[in-house]
Amino acid sequence: MASAKRTVSSPESPADRTALLRSWALEEGFDRAAAAAIEPSDQIGAFRDWLKRGDHAAMAWIGRRIERREDPRNILPDARSALCVALQYWPLDGETEATGDLWPGVARYARGRDYHDIMGKALKRLCRRIEEAFPGAVTRPYVDTGPVLERELAARSGLGVQGKNTNLLDRTWGSYFLLGEIFLTLELEPGEPVADICGRCTRCLDHCPTGALPEPYRLDSRRCISYWTIEHRGDLPAEVREDLGEWVFGCDVCQEVCPWNYKAGPGSHPQLRQPSERRELDLAGLLALDREEYVRCFVKSPMKRPKLEGLQRNAAVAMGNRRDPRYVPPLVEALAAEEPVVRRHAAWALGQIGGNRAQRGLEGRLEVESDEATQREIRAALRRVTSHPAYSGEAQHGAESA
Ligand code: B12
Ligand code: SF4
Ligand code: SF4
Numbered sequence: 528m529a530s531a532k533r534t535v536s537s538p539e540s541p542a543d544r545t546a547l548l549r550s551w552a553l554e555e556g557f558d559r560a561a562a563a564a565i566e567p568s569d570q571i572g573a574f575r576d577w578l579k580r581g582d583h584a585a586m587a588w589i590g591r592r593i594e595r596r597e598d599p600r601n602i603l604p605d606a607r608s609a610l611c612v613a614l615q616y617w618p619l620d621g622e623t624e625a626t627g628d629l630w631p632g633v634a635r636y637a638r639g640r641d642y643h644d645i646m647g648k649a650l651k652r653l654c655r656r657i658e659e660a661f662p663g664a665v666t667r668p669y670v671d672t673g674p675v676l677e678r679e680l681a682a683r684s685g686l687g688v689q690g691k692n693t694n695l696l697d698r699t700w701g702s703y704f705l706l707g708e709i710f711l712t713l714e715l716e717p718g719e720p721v722a723d724i725c726g727r728c729t730r731c732l733d734h735c736p737t738g739a740l741p742e743p744y745r746l747d748s749r750r751c752i753s754y755w756t757i758e759h760r761g762d763l764p765a766e767v768r769e770d771l772g773e774w775v776f777g778c779d780v781c782q783e784v785c786p787w788n789y790k791a792g793p794g795s796h797p798q799l800r801q802p803s804e805r806r807e808l809d810l811a812g813l814l815a816l817d818r819e820e821y822v823r824c825f826v827k828s829p830m831k832r833p834k835l836e837g838l839q840r841n842a843a844v845a846m847g848n849r850r851d852p853r854y855v856p857p858l859v860e861a862l863a864a865e866e867p868v869v870r871r872h873a874a875w876a877l878g879q880i881g882g883n884r885a886q887r888g889l890e891g892r893l894e895v896e897s898d899e900a901t902q903r904e905i906r907a908a909l910r911r912v913t914s915h916p917a918y919s920g921e922a923q924h925g926a927e928s929a
Pocket of ligand 1: 573589636673674675678692693694696704705744758777778781
């Protein structure tokens with residue numbers, strides 16, 4: 528994503544300016560770009576209802592500075608237009624589907640470099656170029672970094688239309704693309720909004736594993752795997768852990784089932800491809816990472832958001848949901864992890880898998896565990912192990928069967 532610097536004589540008409548800025552955005556490596564006029568949001572009422580219902584779960588930050596989401600002129604008072612950009616992250620030229628027990632459980636946008644970093648830098652370069660070519664123009668770039676209803680804005684520019692899963696969707700590009708925008712004081716020619724392309728399809732609603740799409744265009748974060756695995760801090764409530772299935776970071780189900788994604792793309796962004804050094808990592812490896820290895824492995828990755836303890840918490844839960852006895856030894860090791868949240872979720876996972884080795888590990892840890900919440904979690908896991916139909920009662924001396 529590098530641009531060749533050229534001097535231009537600033538075009539006078541909004542249409543010419545838009546064509547020029549669009550071509551610069553493509554030079555910066557974006558797949559698509561289009562303009563929207565600055566207007567108050569049409570969706571702010573639906574957004575307020577979403578907050579009122581509590582659909583934002585614990586993301587309190589999203590309800591702040593609502594007047595900025597309502598009208599971007601509360602961000603940049605003289606804003607007249609937004610230049611919206613899209614970056615395709617799946618499928619990617621040269622990238623194959625993930626393998627192993629970890630990476631298929633990581634949302635596709637997150638397997639390579641952090642898009643905030645890639646797109647943020649490209650947008651800043653674009654802003655500099657615009658401000659140099661149009662003296663007096665003021666610009667404000669965003670990529671998921673401020674109080675902006677990015678999908679509504681991009682839909683107004685014609686970059687797609689919101690699907691019933693709430694993602695922005697395009698006939699050619701599907702929905703595996705990321706959004707960014709520049710608010711600017713220049714007048715641009717707005718693109719044409721696209722009409723609904725969902726029709727009578729309800730596949731995303733029907734296939735969401737947790738019912739997080741209770742009705743079209745409404746996502747209930749309290750039930751969304753993406754929310755729990757990326758945004759939620761601390762312990763995962765016991766009642767959601769099984770719902771997370773094998774997902775470790777994010778969730779792509781409502782996009783995987785969308786017919787518009789079957790033939791979409793491809794994008795050509797090597798930075799978004801999964802780096803080879805991360806490819807080898809599996810669930811057990813993730814659970815065992817120390818802080819130094821984590822920093823090395825996840826440098827410039829969007830997976831840093833839940834921090835090491837959040838990723839290990841999620842890895843433990845995915846192992847428990849797989850109910851595979853080969854995970855017992857790494858989970859027993861994780862009972863001694865530095866972070867209590869990791870110890871608690873490892874205990875839960877051992878309770879799910881059960882067996883004598885899991886029981887011995889839990890009992891051994893209980894003898895030395897000093898954190899009360901973790902002691903409770905271990906006792907609850909032991910109750911599940913011993914109430915399991917296959918429980919042999921020979922944990923202390925019994926066979927090594929799991
Ligand atoms: C908070 C957030 C989340 C939350 C909540 C998601 C949500 N749907 O709101 C969680 C953590 C769950 C999440 C998950 C994901 N996210 Co997210 N997220 C955001 C963020 C920061 C804010 C979204 C927001 O404002 N939500 C509030 C709701 C109310 O807004 P909304 O979805 O736009 O909903 C509107 C519609 O429902 C609409 N509406 C109501 N009725 C009707 C009727 C019709 C006919 C229509 C058309 C619309 C409509 O009005 C609502 C109010 O505005 C944006 C970045 C940004 N600043 O916009 C990224 C963003 C939306 N996320 C993104 C991505 C990639 C994801 C995931 C795919 C990641 C993953 N694989 O795990 C999932 C997708 C889950 C899903 N189905 O949405 C991309 C989406 C790109 C795209 N093509 O759409 C964004 C734009 C980030 C970016 N810069 O690229 N995300
Ligand atoms: S991201 Fe997953 S859990 Fe969330 S709405 Fe989509 S399918 Fe459902
Ligand atoms: S799966 Fe169907 S309903 Fe859902 S977004 Fe795609 S086309 Fe629309």
